Amino acid sequence: MTKKKSKISSAAYKQLEGIVGPDHITDAIEDRICYSYDGTKQKALPDAVVKPATAQEISEILKVADAGEIPVTARGAGSGLTGGSVPLHGGLVLDFQRMNRIVEINKVDMLAVVEPGVVMGHFQAEAEKQGLFYPPDPASADVATMGGSVAECAGGLRGLKYGVTKDYVIALEIVLANGDIIHTGARTYKSVTGYDMTKLLVGSEGTLGIITQITVRLIPLPASLRSVVALFDDTNQATDAAMRICEEGIVPRALEFMDGPAIAAVRDYIQVDVPAATEAILFSDVDGADITTEQEQNRICEICTDAGAAETRTAAGPQEREKLWEIRKSISPALYKIAPNKLNHDVCVPRSKVRALMRWLDAVVEEATVPVIRFAHIGDGNIHVNFMFDHSDKQKAEAERLSKKLFKKVINDFQGTLTGEHGVGNRKSKYLPIEIPPRELKLMKEIKDLLDPKGILNPGKMFWP
């Protein structure tokens, strides 16, 4: 490996050291390696890592970066799935581990103020202790940070009933590329004072500004939560049951699907108490008043049985519920038992196209020369399609061919979208033009240029090239 020239001059490094103190900056190779990857397993070394403690420090850091045209990539837990936090162009990684305070959880105002380094799962738990609920819940919530989840507009398991991150973020503190600190939104339930800059920043993947404080609205914690797990010997029956649940007007907070190969993968990973004939599992969570969740749970069991379920299971309490969900939650780590690499997609289609997409994917699975694993937030139409591949160029090329085929089908024939919740990062940026026409892309790039004229914020992400 040839040593690349650092994009941070020694003078700039000194300045940065002066801002955060020598304990909170490093350019040691062993540290840089730790900040070189994310959930995509791609790697790119930063030239240095800084660990600021305040928005003011970040402002000063960005002034140095602006002067030296140093790339700056914000990084939470590095659990993203599209390369969002990988410092592709080197430069500086901002690590938020020292900005991990829950500033406030306010039960009267039904909101919380957090720093970006707060771990989502920790924040959710703290809110729940006060009878409050923060619905966004990506599978990575136990490690992912609030900053990363806002930058990527994370979705997750509870999207069907409760929406995604952008539906909860009401105000932000942002440091702009030149170091200016701005505040967007308001602390109120609603506000139309000026343009909505908050929603523009949510999901902008660290390309428009650095998030330094987040205000989210909270809702009352639902009184009751019940689960149904239904086992099917046929994939299409499971899809059909999911669609029937939605069409009846039931809105489960989670409605999750996994296919036969996903079950098989989990079998290799943990002990799975599911018959060998099971080709699909449907997981439903309903929440609300105790009396309504009981009714909905029973009705979901009936619908699944009518649709052909071999078996339905319900949970009597939190522990049984945990057990029921264990198979679903083990998918991601289990996949690496099948192959060392994956192109994992999260296309999303309108609900009326879910059946057709699943059938079309049946044919793709037949044709593919690499393993294909499907699981889904099926109620949202958000289908996770994983093309697994080994270290050979041949399998990699096949996974890429299938990816492109999937995106074209979803966008051109099924009125769908490239990514429902994972974001664009660099992994999907070359596919962006399939969905977004040139004029719209130009407008987005103009907004990027307006907020980050030197292109120092997370270069190489979102747009292509």
Place this chain on the structure above:
Amino acid sequence: MTKKKSKISSAAYKQLEGIVGPDHITDAIEDRICYSYDGTKQKALPDAVVKPATAQEISEILKVADAGEIPVTARGAGSGLTGGSVPLHGGLVLDFQRMNRIVEINKVDMLAVVEPGVVMGHFQAEAEKQGLFYPPDPASADVATMGGSVAECAGGLRGLKYGVTKDYVIALEIVLANGDIIHTGARTYKSVTGYDMTKLLVGSEGTLGIITQITVRLIPLPASLRSVVALFDDTNQATDAAMRICEEGIVPRALEFMDGPAIAAVRDYIQVDVPAATEAILFSDVDGADITTEQEQNRICEICTDAGAAETRTAAGPQEREKLWEIRKSISPALYKIAPNKLNHDVCVPRSKVRALMRWLDAVVEEATVPVIRFAHIGDGNIHVNFMFDHSDKQKAEAERLSKKLFKKVINDFQGTLTGEHGVGNRKSKYLPIEIPPRELKLMKEIKDLLDPKGILNPGKMFWP
């Protein structure tokens, strides 16, 4: 009245006539007068009114406007409350009465596609026929258009449980200032493909682009709806009851307050079956499963009685419900019985500040030399404060003095916002700097300049001067 020079040259007028046809353009004074005002009663004459039928026609119209630097103001029903649709700088008004098609209501995809000229109330009713629900519900829904409601990000009576317009708009077709037609968002339940341009356009008051098609998500129509009306002899008891309902974790879909002077105004307007001692009324609507609404209705009655309500009333069916709500819905027209003019504000504060704001307003009412009327989406913290005034300069100046005092208090002392749902328009633009610091305002103006470099879209709105 001296005749101002038209901003539309006769050559440009000819071009516009060629685009829409001679039946759909007018510069007759009697027509222009009809398009000169909105709910604020301020007036400014346009030079001409065009009634396009398609986005393509609007694109061609904007090319003419761009070439001639002709101001273009989009107008729905003219029911806005901050001057959004008043053509302050003359030029062209776009009237959407010919673009009034409900393109699609899709029960499987849980969404609808509408043209901007569709009347909200009509659309709500059509959705409800299919068991679907479009929650945004400003008091003007029976006349307001979908285009206007999106441009202003309308709120309304159901905001507490269901949020505001931006929470439902998922995709837009927009004509940019230079005539380019763009599409934002996706038809899917969620999408993070690129920046969220949709939410930037919602609430931008016609200053960033012309909305030509709107896609909104819908939710299942709640099975049951129940109402409680509680009468109080003391304003602060009513406020207290409202806060206790929220603090207990009940989320009514509407939680509305009106004060004694508001009741008195309505008494002069319709027959009101309320005791003379009543100084405040609290209206609650709860929806959901029949069993839970019954429980919540009963609990709300208890909470109100505990807080000191002289009387609580419930409705047995839709007609009784309508009767209960009649007083609340008569406020706006009744106000003009008090004085011919009003400065009507919709400040919003965090819920923890509602009691303090209401008490502070008690003192303002004492001090004021003009009538002050309060009603509120009190659960949202969205307090409507109306300073009434006659034709004298003295009363007008007093209303303006009180307005500024209110805004400063709300923003500086109560962590609140200038406008919860009415928008900025021209009526509040001079107060924008109280809430939004210079750097943030500069950024908003830069976005305006990016999308509308010649400043032809609704000039004089949002920013000051």
